[in-house]
Amino acid sequence: MVDVEKIRADFPILEEKVYGKLLVYLDNGATAQRPLPVVDRMTEYYLKYNSNVHRGVHYLSNKCTDANEEARREVQHFIHAASEKEVIFTRGTTEAINLVAYAFGEAFVGEGDEILVTEMEHHANIVPWQMLCERKKAVLKVVPFDDKGELQLDIYEKLLTERVKLVGVAYVSNVLGTVNPVREMIARAHAVGAKVLVDAAQAIAHLPVDVQELDCDFLAFSGHKVYGPTGVGVLYGKEKLLEQMPPWQGGGEMIREVRFEKTTYNELPFKFEAGTPDFIGIVGLGEALKYIGKIGVAEAGRYEEELLHYAQEQMRQIPRLRIFGEARQKASVISFQIDGIHHFDLGTLLDQMGIAVRTGQLCAEPVMQHYGMTGMVRASLAMYNTKAEIDKLCEGLRKVEKMLNV
Numbered sequence: 465m466v467d468v469e470k471i472r473a474d475f476p477i478l479e480e481k482v483y484g485k486l487l488v489y490l491d492n493g494a495t496a497q498r499p500l501p502v503v504d505r506m507t508e509y510y511l512k513y514n515s516n517v518h519r520g521v522h523y524l525s526n527k528c529t530d531a532n533e534e535a536r537r538e539v540q541h542f543i544h545a546a547s548e549k550e551v552i553f554t555r556g557t558t559e560a561i562n563l564v565a566y567a568f569g570e571a572f573v574g575e576g577d578e579i580l581v582t583e584m585e586h587h588a589n590i591v592p593w594q595m596l597c598e599r600k601k602a603v604l605k606v607v608p609f610d611d612k613g614e615l616q617l618d619i620y621e622k623l624l625t626e627r628v629k630l631v632g633v634a635y636v637s638n639v640l641g642t643v644n645p646v647r648e649m650i651a652r653a654h655a656v657g658a659k660v661l662v663d664a665a666q667a668i669a670h671l672p673v674d675v676q677e678l679d680c681d682f683l684a685f686s687g688h689k690v691y692g693p694t695g696v697g698v699l700y701g702k703e704k705l706l707e708q709m710p711p712w713q714g715g716g717e718m719i720r721e722v723r724f725e726k727t728t729y730n731e732l733p734f735k736f737e738a739g740t741p742d743f744i745g746i747v748g749l750g751e752a753l754k755y756i757g758k759i760g761v762a763e764a765g766r767y768e769e770e771l772l773h774y775a776q777e778q779m780r781q782i783p784r785l786r787i788f789g790e791a792r793q794k795a796s797v798i799s800f801q802i803d804g805i806h807h808f809d810l811g812t813l814l815d816q817m818g819i820a821v822r823t824g825q826l827c828a829e830p831v832m833q834h835y836g837m838t839g840m841v842r843a844s845l846a847m848y849n850t851k852a853e854i855d856k857l858c859e860g861l862r863k864v865e866k867m868l869n870v
């Protein structure tokens with residue numbers, strides 16, 4: 465079992481007060497908080513070892529370089545990648561997807577080819593594909609979801625033809641919380657020769673991820689959603705595919721030899737890591753994965769699932785409240801609305817009570833359009849949240865209803 469009080473002690477921000485009230489942080493889907501070991505390790509590196517990676521002969525540079533490569537192995541281990549060459553550091557999920565949309569697109573997508581995404585994707589897993597399709601005169605197709613928030617797999621089957629070059633799908637929806645059946649979807653895509661990119665931004669802190677078991681071709685996630693720092697994330701890609709893709713950004717580090725006549729490129733993973741990376745952020749990310757690895761992602765996920773069920777049960781007691789996303793497999797996210805109250809008002813009044821939730825279109829306008837909503841309120845959970853905090857949220861919602869007289 466997860467020892468929540470012990471975990472909470474590692475997150476000093478959870479003892480902060482906002483407007484004189486103890487913070488209830490339920491915006492973990494946007495960004496999770498960082499535990500002391502991550503902040504301490506980064507501080508140690510800033511204060512004692514700060515130096516650019518991969519280019520020095522001196523002690524500090526070697527120290528940072530070693531720590532970065534250790535973090536890469538930590539990621540490899542965490543997602544069960546076959547080789548550390550398959551782990552590319554990026555600025556986050558968004559940059560990882562853009563990298564694939566460009567480099568995979570250059571190598572494998574041409575006029576009339578198709579890219580398949582789902583209706584429940586975050587904008588980061590829509591717009592880069594639209595840009596690719598525009599560039600290559602390819603076609604973007606969309607797999608819809610039903611009102612429960614589950615993908616319509618019969619339509620997916622129909623859309624999967626040999627024209628499809630790549631499927632982009634969220635492991636967990638950032639609005640609906642749906643855990644998509646990505647393993648089955650990948651097998652189906654492979655049967656027609658399509659590759660699959662899994663957007664694991666909302667999964668990485670809540671579900672064990674095994675890229676070899678999933679057999680995904682690409683997988684992306686951000687450090688800041690898994691208790692690590694901002695500005696750093698990961699693209700996993702199968703080595704054979706990455707080898708066949710051209711570099712995305714050019715600059716230092718991604719080259720082997722630069723000549724005005726012809727430049728040659730570095731080996732994996734450096735071919736895709738142009739310029740100075742956030743090398744201390746990378747150290748922090750490695751530490752964050754070590755931290756959650758010790759607790760156990762599966763254990764954290766089980767605890768959060770219990771909390772999710774409790775929260776949904778409590779929220780369903782509020783008659784005018786509607787939850788969006790009732791999939792059978794759901795993780796850590798509850799998006800909702802109260803009839804007659806604007807989502808922004810709801811979020812603002814909860815904030816006054818010290819409760820942090822997200823409001824608006826949640827970077828998923830197609831999901832809003834599906835339900836005919838201009839926005840929603842989202843409470844998203846982490847392993848340090850408690851039933852007492854859920855009770856405060858529900859109490860807060862009831863107070864708002866009273867205040868606004870609905």
Ligand code: PLP
Nearest residue numbers: 556557558586588638665666686
């Ligand atoms: N994909 C999903 C499902 C997300 O929830 C998010 C962020 O909320 C992203 C992609 C983008 O992540 P980032 O902004 O860290 O690149």
